Amino acid sequence: MLEVRELRAGYGPVEILRGVDLDVAKGEVVALLGANGAGKTTLNRTLSGLLRPRAGSIRFAGEPIGGLSAEAVLARGLVHVPEGRRIFANLTVRENLLLGAYRRGRARRRANLERVLALFPRLAERLGQPAGTLSGGEQQMLAIGRGLMAEPSLLVLDEPSLGLAPMIVRQVLELAAGLARDGLAVLLVEQNVVQALAVARRAYVLEQGRIAAAGPAAELLADDRLRRLYLGL
Amino acid sequence: MNPAQGERAALVFLVLAAPLPWLVDSGTLVHFGIMVFQAATLGQAWNILGGMGGQFSFGHAAFFGAGAYTTAILQLRFGVDAWSGFFAAILAGAVVALVIGLASFRFGLRGSYFALVTLAFAEVLRILANTLEITGAGVGLLLPLAPGLERLQFADRRGYYLLALFLCAASLLVARAVAGSRLGARLVAVRENEEAASALGVDPFAVKMRAILLSGAMAASVGAFYVQYFLYLDPHIAFGPQVSVEALLGPIVGGPGTVAGPLAGAFLLQLLGEASRALAGGATGANLVVYGIVLILIVRFLPGGLAGLARARAERAGAGS
Known part of the structure; x- marks a missing residue:
């Protein structure tokens, strides 16, 4: 689904990503781990078209997407759920969700809304409520739901656990795993290593703009050296 | 009343208002109507950028004035006909919008910074119009009276009434199309x-640029209409801050971001303006005092404007049933 090769990107004179290789296949959750400043956000921005790659390639569903605009990337089905939830606090839950599908016609919007609400019954109960009045966990659900409204084939979840209680984090991550079982590709960008590895099939560890380690989640968790060096366990 | 009902109500209002001057013989009514439609169109222009897009401009006079001066200068100095002048005015509004948009949005100016930049542009244009020879400097420009449809002038004020109503309806339909x-x-x-x-x-x-181009073009059409109606223009009339205030006051009072809001707000404000002028015995500026009070009350008690009030009432009624 997603193939990233030798990707380099950065801001001005600073190169942040210094050759990243990464794959995500249909139906799997892949965790991207790394400390603050490792380049996770830059990788995200480059994948979703907000930042132009300097070198290397990004292929999505077999086609190169490096350098496309954010909207073109979204239209191809690579949808980003931003960190910090970034919902439209003053708009209602329904309006938030519908904006996620603004590119679609009315009928598709309605069908997508029903599909997403079936997935998130809590949101269905709060459709008319301003999104800012939702709890942290509900806001994260809303952000994911809004992403699903755009009919993604790859969902990039940026730090979905940020600021959430551990129990809610587990719910959110299990939801991501459920979406993958239904055929979606999920790239889970996380600092919460243990929880992320619990749901991911494979994981990459990003360190100073390079992939420092990669492999099945269970192996990464079992490797003592990796645990000490990169995972902080 | 939900937004869709508000839109329909506004369109019905315009359809019903169209034959009014032929049913009631009153020059005051015709002039009042023209003022309402003009303010509503200008407000709708502001609304697309400020209400829907949240980019509060405090300098819509820049577009209004650019449109007004463009057609006036083309007609007076270059012998261009009024219709071409009208369309050139709309183009000029878009050009000014392009410049202001690039100068502010390219550099990520938002909120009060954007408002200040627009205000500054309008003031610069006012000062330029006050000094340049081609704009008639402080004396202004006077268009010769020559009624005739081909010159976009009407001996019967009801012609202007219909033209203003048409512009207002067009702006409403544009706003509706944008909103949907x-x-x-x-x-x-x-x-x-x-x-x-x-x-x-x-x-x-890209989104903000498209909105400001549309908004600027629409506001410029109102400026061009103003010239045809009053046949006189000076820097203060064209680029003065009162134009910018009028542009934003209507939509804020009526309901920013709603399609019907600018018309509702313009109607209420013109009504209040007339009433206060009558009560104050023609003291100049009495209407501005009333505008100020209304604005304070609206911002304090009705941040969603008249449309917000209507929506809240509908929700209460819905919850009660």
Whole structure:
């Protein structure tokens, strides 16, 4: 689904990503781990078209997407759920969700809304409520739901656990795993290593703009050296 | 009343208002109507950028004045006909919008900074119009009276009434089309949260540029209409801050971001303006005092404007049943 090769990107004179290789296949959750400043956000921005790659390639569903605009990337089905939830606090839950599908016609919007609400019954109960009045966990659900409204084939979840209680984090991550079982590709960008590895099939560890380690989640968790060096366990 | 009902009510209002001058013989009524439609169209222009897109301009006089001076200068100095002048005015409004948009949105100016930049542009244009020879400097420009449809002048004021009503209806339909389109959804997303909008693949700069171009062109058409109606123009009339205030006051009072809001607000404000002028015995500026009070009350008690009030009432009624 997603193939990233030798990707380099950065801001001005600073190169942040210094050759990243990464794959995500249909139906799997892949965790991207790394400390603050490792380049996770830059990788995200480059994948979703907000930042132009300097070198290397990004292929999505077999086609190169490096350098496309954010909207073109979204239209191809690579949808980003931003960190910090970034919902439209003053708009209602329904309006938030519908904006996620603004590119679609009315009928598709309605069908997508029903599909997403079936997935998130809590949101269905709060459709008319301003999104800012939702709890942290509900806001994260809303952000994911809004992403699903755009009919993604790859969902990039940026730090979905940020600021959430551990129990809610587990719910959110299990939801991501459920979406993958239904055929979606999920790239889970996380600092919460243990929880992320619990749901991911494979994981990459990003360190100073390079992939420092990669492999099945269970192996990464079992490797003592990796645990000490990169995972902080 | 929900927004869709508000839109329909506004369109019905305009349809019903169209034959009014032929039913009631009153020059005051005709002039009042013209003022309402003119303010509503200008307000609608502001509304697309400020109400839907959340980019509060404090300098819509820049577009209004650019339109007014463009057609006046083309007619007076270059012998261009009034119709071509009218369309050139709309183009000029878009050009000024392009300049202001690039100068502010390219550099990410938002909120009060954007408002200040627009205000500054309008003031610069006012000072230029006050000094340049081609704009008639401080004396202004006087168009010769020559009624005739081909010159876009009417001996019967009711002609202006219909023209103003047409502009108002057109602006309403444009706003409705925008509100129901992808551009409208993008504008709301940008207004509410630019970062979240970016995550939805929205390019905030491109969206804001499109909105300001449309808004500037619409506001310029009102300026061109003004010239045809009053046949006189000076720098203060064209670029003065009162024009910018009028542009934003109507939509804020009526309901920013709603299609019907600018018309509702313009109607209420013109009514209040007339009433206060009558009560104050023609003391100049009495209407401005009333506008100020209304604005304070609206911002304090009705942040959603008249449309917000109507919506809240509908929700209460819905909850009660």
